[in-house]
């Protein structure tokens with residue numbers, strides 16, 4: 271596959287499409303999306319006239335799972351859950367994607383397994399079980415108390431008592447998700463085999479789940495109270511920091527181990543999921559011999575309020591700490607947080623897309639954001655996800671049919687509003703959000719300054735306007751976004767510019783000194 275003229279790797283500046291397979295397309299009528307459904311809809315992503323034109327697809331887990339954490343509680347890392355299909359379906363999907371020059375990333379969830387995983391089942395049989403040390407066990411404190419004050423991300427103690435063997439096991443997430451002990455070389459070897467299993471099948475890399483949590487303090491020290499800054503990153507439930515169970519230096523060594531395996535194969539990519547500010551992300555990313563991850567998702571923009579100041583700060587921090595060969599991987603939505611049109615308001619989706627797809631680094635889109643899908647306002651019981659993430663996981667809306675073209679059966683989660691928001695209608699409408707995503711992705715692909723160029727935030731703009739310049743060589747691309755509710759005059763700029771992309775109707779050339787941006791208007795301009 272060809273690389274962009276100035277890209278060092280296919281993933282530099284790439285657009286990655288995050289697919290939640292359970293909700294993408296069902297071909298069997300069981301109401302659950304499957305691999306064949308993804309294969310049949312690849313036209314939407316790449317290699318067709320109406321494709322979005324993304325570079326890669328990341329699949330949330332499709333492995334056999336315990337049904338507790340949306341697929342992130344895995345029972346077998348080297349198999350496909352029957353509801354998603356078979357290994358043959360996966361091979362077919364990878365081959366079909368590659369024919370379209372679309373790369374495929376799998377989700378690597380190896381901080382923990384399901385409590386139904388054979389490794390844990392065996393470890394639970396006795397204190398001397400062969401795989402006992404593959405997990406993190408500790409004796410009760412006097413009085414039967416939990417071993418320390420660590421709190422699970424989903425709430426409650428990060429320890430669960432195992433009555434049969436009289437010890438507690440540690441879990442970062444739900445009690446049904448025991449953490450693996452990454453200090454154990456056998457665990458390292460077993461997971462290296464899992465990586466090779468998928469790499470041998472031709473997958474192009476992995477999104478590494480919760481990468482910062484892979485190593486815990488060997489002495490299991492109590493966590494101190496959190497400092498304010500950490501609060502934003504959901505890592506301190508109960509007001510405690512995660513000083514001794516998150517971001518320990520050993521986590522980087524584990525990732526370096528993954529990297530060594532991935533580097534046995536050409537052109538494979540490791541993308542981390544790390545909730546941390548860019549200063550900290552940088553310590554995980556490729557740099558010389560200590561190379562770990564190639565990139566990590568940067569959640570800061572997605573976690574920002576709709577405010578020029580917050581957007582500027584998030585971008586500025588990434589610029590300060592993630593300069594080449596590092597770069598940010600931006601996303602606004604994912605399967606763990608409310609969709610951004612629901613957080614910021616659907617009328618801001620066009621401008622959000624224009625800003626997102628003009629940023630430096632790689633971009634990760636969440637399925638359905640290209641048509642403006644919002645959270646389901648009232649997902650009925652039975653609740654599928656105990657932590658409340660059902661609203662942002664509802665099925666993809668392909669058509670105006672009440673079942674959205676997603677299934678012919680009973681959907682595992684209700685469709686939200688397919689009659690109002692769907693791919694088919696937006697494909698036929700050149701003014702749709704889908705058309706704007708396509709145009710912005712196409713522009714990014716064709717424009718080295720946008721895909722690989724530097725980024726400089728502009729000062730001296732009206733307070734409701736976000737502006738930055740992307741440059742490569744002599745090419746200068748201006749991105750202006752009026753995030754406010756009032757018209758904004760941009761008097762400060764001189765010269766003329768060509769409109770390359772716009773949230774509204776504007777096209778042709780503009781005189782910069784005379785531009786008045788309408789509320790929520792955004793422009794991508796080539797100056798000079």
Ligand code: NOJ
Pocket residue numbers: 339340342343379443479480543605606
């Ligand atoms: C991160 C995943 O994105 C999330 O969905 C999951 O609940 C946790 N890891 C735990 O597996």
